[in-house]
Amino acid sequence: MDGLSIPRLAVRFPGRSDLRHAPGAAWAAGPVRPTEKRYDGFLVVFAIAVVMWLSEIADVLAGHRLDQYGIEPRDTDGLAGIVAAPFLHAGFGHLVSNTVPFLILGFVIAFKGAMRVVAVTAVVALVSGLGTWLVAPAGTLHVGASGVVFGYATYLLSRGFFDRDVVELAIGLAVGVIWGSVLLGGLLPEEGISWQGHLFGAIGGVAAARLLASSRAEPSRA
Numbered sequence: 001m002d003g004l005s006i007p008r009l010a011v012r013f014p015g016r017s018d019l020r021h022a023p024g025a026a027w028a029a030g031p032v033r034p035t036e037k038r039y040d041g042f043l044v045v046f047a048i049a050v051v052m053w054l055s056e057i058a059d060v061l062a063g064h065r066l067d068q069y070g071i072e073p074r075d076t077d078g079l080a081g082i083v084a085a086p087f088l089h090a091g092f093g094h095l096v097s098n099t100v101p102f103l104i105l106g107f108v109i110a111f112k113g114a115m116r117v118v119a120v121t122a123v124v125a126l127v128s129g130l131g132t133w134l135v136a137p138a139g140t141l142h143v144g145a146s147g148v149v150f151g152y153a154t155y156l157l158s159r160g161f162f163d164r165d166v167v168e169l170a171i172g173l174a175v176g177v178i179w180g181s182v183l184l185g186g187l188l189p190e191e192g193i194s195w196q197g198h199l200f201g202a203i204g205g206v207a208a209a210r211l212l213a214s215s216r217a218e219p220s221r222a
Helices: 016-021 025-029 034-061 065-069 076-087 092-112 114-135 146-163 166-186 195-211
Strands: none
Touching (some): 034 065, 034 076, 034 114, 092 114, 092 146, 114 146, 114 195, 166 195
16 A cells, blocks of 8 residues: 555454454354345345336337347347347236246245345356257247246256255245146247247256255265
């Protein structure tokens, strides 16, 4: 630090005993409470949904010109759509149909905190977007958050298996009962529906569950 001189004897660094009794030390050094992690996670999910709605409002005001930034298969300019496509939708009806399951499934994931939401979303969006860009028909344009929704669902379906957690297995079972028919139906090829985004989003959800699986200590052998 130029121009600043600190006498060596004037500086005293607190030891562990000092920190233990210092006001506020327990708060500063203590772990983040689960309720705080969940609250941050909920905020992230809600913020993403807000950006979706603001993007659609802006798209309508711009005469739907923003949709051109969706995924264009095997077009280098269309690679930007991997990031942009989940925030773009073909009208408010399309947006509503994605927002409701996105919030419900996202809030369930958010119980693990904001970083878990961000990590799952990033993996799912990347796999869904890149897969769509690689295999979808040329000359098509793909927009919407349904790939992320499918990824959220398969993440919740499979994470209990990788984590070996009974509660997570139960949550996955509930997701399967509620959303199972929708998931299977969305994987069937249908004109005007980006089933490729659904398929690779689902693959991305399983990949995220595997990558983010909790580490379990192996039992020691005598």
